[in-house]
Amino acid sequence: MPLDTTLQAELIRVANLLADAARPETLLHFRTPALVADDKGGQVFDPVTVADRAAEQAMREIIARERPQDGILGEEYGETPGTSGLTWVLDPIDGTRGYISGTPTWGVLISVADETGPLFGIIDQPYIGERFIGGFGIAEVTGPRGTHTLECIAQSKLSDATVLTTFPEVGTADEGRAFYAVAGQAKLTRYGMDCYAYALLAAGQVDLVIEAGLNAYDIQAPISVIQAAGGIVTDWDGGPAHHGGRALAAANPDIHAEAMAILQESLNG
Template sequence: MSISDEDQAAIAALAHRLADAARAEILPRFRQASLITDNKLAQGFDPVTEADRAAERAMRALIEAERPMDGILGEEYGAREGSSGLTWVLDPIDGTRGFISGTPTWGVLIALSDEAGPRFGIIDQPYIGERFEGGFGRARTTGPLGERSLQTRRGARLGDATLFTTFPEIGTPQDRSAFERVSARAKLTRYGMDCYAYALLAAGQIDLVIEAGLNPYDIQAPIAVIEAAGGVVTTWQGGPAHGGGQIIAAATKALHDEALDLLAPI
């Protein structure tokens, strides 16, 4: 759908205010012994904290006050239908396991999407003070090193690539086998960065992120940021990735195609 220049500017400004509001709720709770953590699963471990819930409530309140016609899809409080054709897709803390462990690799994910996928996105790391944004002609990061443009790394082939995924036991056994085919060809494989790996890809630090079992709120903001920086994000079948599932993000189309050939049998 068409979004006017004026509306694009308003959306981007609101997205930054959402990220600021989430930071204000999350940072006072980070690395605090008093943090309340619950488990979403009867078997296994999928943590959620009071910081996740408070941050999403703060973001939803701003959207409802300023753009009540837009829909909202959030990890903690689900979907609210809108009438504008636009939906805010929120993950208040992507990487809650890292958050409760005290690592600075979690992040706040904010995307504004239509039926075709994300149009604008932010990956925010409050503790480091880094923010990555992409869409509406923007591809930039701000943080301790100042403001910089985002550009994915050019020219790397799989044998020279740095590959990330969050969990070594990625997805199903079949997913794991497919991932290992790519990992065996890559120069370096690293684990455990959650959404921060996608930010590093957009910033030109790494070359590939491959994951499985993602939800829309896990991937829509990274799609917007990476595509704005010149990268490619699809499913393992090469289709649109905004619905989640098996995801490959690559710095270039050539690298994407090279890795996809090894994943495609899945």
């Protein structure tokens, strides 16, 4: 059921409060010699910093004050149930590996979702000062060059496309082969973008983002922003992607269909 405009405006206001609160917490430690990253464990290095924890805590405090009836799903502090049917999905630093390396491709991901998926989302890049917003009839970026409408590339084909992903070793071996089957037919492939890849797709700079092994908090804000900008985000089978796993984000239906056909052929052939 669609939310009324008063509630939409309230959720937009709170989402921006969350992004405003997370910015100073992340910038306080970014590119400082004292920054230390702990390893969450697992088969590969999975860092977390004091900035991840502080940013999520600051956002949770605002939700507790402004929207105590809502649930929360956060990367660092897990799930807090609510009673409203709405859940704030938070990734305080998406791209912590980039963050500790000093690159500006990380970001703060904020979305609000109901049982059907994300309704509104923000991709915020504090160091550059860019905020990408999508949902409730809004698709815009605010940054050093002012405020501009977000709009995905309306028409493109894979042979002319730029494809982005975060890790060269995409997911499992089978998933990696499927990704490279697509990338091998594209004009340009770039790596290491974290959530900024999705922002660039919404801004009309690139054509595809293809990833695997995602969590819900990695993808829900990008889904909102890209869909508001006219793009498409599904899993590799064409279904919903908001629970995580595999994601195929495309600027338009034609290149989405072209990429998905190749992914499916590689996985199932």
